[in-house]
Amino acid sequence: MPDKKRKLHYYPGCTLKEKTTHLDVSTYAAMEILGYELIEPKNWTCCGAEFPLNEEKIIGLTAPIRILRQVKIEGGDKVFTVCSFCFNVLKRANEAIMSDSLKHKRINAFLKDDISIDRDSGEKTTDFKQYNGDVNVLHLLEFIRDWVGYEKIRSLIKRDLSGIKVVPYYGCRLLRPKGKMAIDEPEDPSIFEEFLENIGCEVIDFPFKQECCGSYLSLSMPDAASEASYNILRSAKLSGADMLALSCPLCYYNLDTRQDRIKENFPDSPEIPVLFFTQLLAWALGVDEEVLGLDQHYCNPRTALGIDESEVKK
Amino acid sequence: MRIKLKFDENEKKFVDRVSELSGENIYSCYQCGRCSAGCPFAFEMDILPNQLIRLVQMGLKEELLGSKALFLCASCFTCQARCPKGINIASIAEAARDLIEPKGKDYFGPEEVPPELADELPQQALVSVFRKFSK
Numbered sequence: 001m002p003d004k005k006r007k008l009h010y011y012p013g014c015t016l017k018e019k020t021t022h023l024d025v026s027t028y029a030a031m032e033i034l035g036y037e038l039i040e041p042k043n044w045t046c047c048g049a050e051f052p053l054n055e056e057k058i059i060g061l062t063a064p065i066r067i068l069r070q071v072k073i074e075g076g077d078k079v080f081t082v083c084s085f086c087f088n089v090l091k092r093a094n095e096a097i098m099s100d101s102l103k104h105k106r107i108n109a110f111l112k113d114d115i116s117i118d119r120d121s122g123e124k125t126t127d128f129k130q131y132n133g134d135v136n137v138l139h140l141l142e143f144i145r146d147w148v149g150y151e152k153i154r155s156l157i158k159r160d161l162s163g164i165k166v167v168p169y170y171g172c173r174l175l176r177p178k179g180k181m182a183i184d185e186p187e188d189p190s191i192f193e194e195f196l197e198n199i200g201c202e203v204i205d206f207p208f209k210q211e212c213c214g215s216y217l218s219l220s221m222p223d224a225a226s227e228a229s230y231n232i233l234r235s236a237k238l239s240g241a242d243m244l245a246l247s248c249p250l251c252y253y254n255l256d257t258r259q260d261r262i263k264e265n266f267p268d269s270p271e272i273p274v275l276f277f278t279q280l281l282a283w284a285l286g287v288d289e290e291v292l293g294l295d296q297h298y299c300n301p302r303t304a305l306g307i308d309e310s311e312v313k314k
Numbered sequence: 315m316r317i318k319l320k321f322d323e324n325e326k327k328f329v330d331r332v333s334e335l336s337g338e339n340i341y342s343c344y345q346c347g348r349c350s351a352g353c354p355f356a357f358e359m360d361i362l363p364n365q366l367i368r369l370v371q372m373g374l375k376e377e378l379l380g381s382k383a384l385f386l387c388a389s390c391f392t393c394q395a396r397c398p399k400g401i402n403i404a405s406i407a408e409a410a411r412d413l414i415e416p417k418g419k420d421y422f423g424p425e426e427v428p429p430e431l432a433d434e435l436p437q438q439a440l441v442s443v444f445r446k447f448s449k
Contacts, residue, residue, distance in 0.1 A: 013438070014437040014438065015437050018436075018437060019435075019436040019437065020436065048445065049438050049445060050442045050446060052408075053336065053389065053402070053404055053409070054336070055336070056335055172391060175395075176390065176391035176394065177391040178391070178394060187395060211354050212354045212355075212388050215388040215389070215442065216388065216439050216446060217386065217388050217443075218439065219422065219435070219439055219443045220385070220422040220443055223358075224386060227357070228354050249438055250436060250438045250439055250442070253436045257434060
């Protein structure tokens with residue numbers, strides 16, 4: 001008899017529903033095989049993308065706290081994200097409300113006047129529930145390590161990825177600020193490597209795995225971001241990798257979608273496929289190629305995944 | 315760069331206010347330079363992250379406002395992870411930006427987004443760049 005699916009709150013964030021749908025879809029596909037039914041908090045909004053570093057910009061914390069409060073109202077005690085930015089903002093906002101009584105008081109005061117309008121029914125809800133930081137915010141890599149367990153993943157693997165050489169790319173938001181994210185040691189992380197090994201890939205180390213790709217500077221200072229991204233891609237290629245795996249949609253934009261712009265500045269920039277870790281997970285778990293959204297990539301990852309191009313269905 | 319040291323009430327107020335907004339102890343920086351060694355955008359900066367802190371310590375608002383470095387921070391927190399005193403320069407830069415640009419002028423606003431990129435830009439990039447560099 002198949003196991004009953006366990007319900008789990010999942011916060012996708014704005015980019016996953018519009019620009020990087022392959023990250024969202026591969027997450028759903030992989031989590032279903034692992035035995036989870038994902039629930040998105042009702043009426044979720046953008047988390048704000050950036051945790052406000054100015055102590056007085058408290059209003060920037062209301063959106064993430066409103067999302068977490070909704071998870072609590074729906075009976076959830078944890079929520080996971082795959083986007084590193086969402087993870088960073090939700091986790092730090094949660095920590096801020098727990099460690100700072102003034103912030104706790106002020107954010108709850110903002111939320112007290114909230115009128116929530118249901119998107120489907122148009123129904124207004126005004127009942128106030130105080131939020132005290134009691135929802136556990138997790139990244140999917142962390143959830144897999146601490147809750148699912150690598151053993152379970154290994155037992156469900158359908159495809160052999162052993163010939164694929166992958167470099168894990170952490171970027172910035174997953175690990176830092178030091179002491180706040182607590183998912184792994186920021187200067188010497190291993191969670192991504194362990195994940196990749198357990199789904200069967202050959203993991204390659206490279207020196208730029210924690211370097212910043214340029215983040216939002218790809219809009220305001222595109223040349224600086226191109227150089228930072230070029231250094232990462234070049235290092236990955238020189239390390240002998242077939243592909244680079246990551247979790248953040250903004251890193252994906254800088255390292256994959258912008259590869260043509262990087263080439264304008266650096267003609268020797270290597271073409272290297274960039275995949276979301278959930279795509280690799282779903283692929284290892286036997287999910288169909290169509291579901292992975294491989295045609296959304298600038299750099300075609302099919303060959304690196306061992307897919308025979310001539311057999312690809314039209 | 316030759317800087318004449320003077321520390322009047324106005325400059326002290328600025329330093330205190332940056333400390334308040336950033337939650338960081340500005341004076342705990344002893345200029346070891348590890349932040350600048352690790353900063354992924356130091357190559358593009360006119361002054362280095364440790365020099366930026368030095369300008370804040372001395373309350374030199376004009377020099378700060380004129381520096382490109384203040385707007386090259388991607389808040390990646392590499393400096394914070396490596397700082398022996400645990401100082402978060404991204405917070406200090408954000409506080410300084412918020413204090414010295416009070417006139418409602420955007421450093422990077424919606425009108426500067428290239429329209430030809432509208433279809434490919436992830437929402438996350440737009441929201442974060444405006445959160446950092448717009449009023």
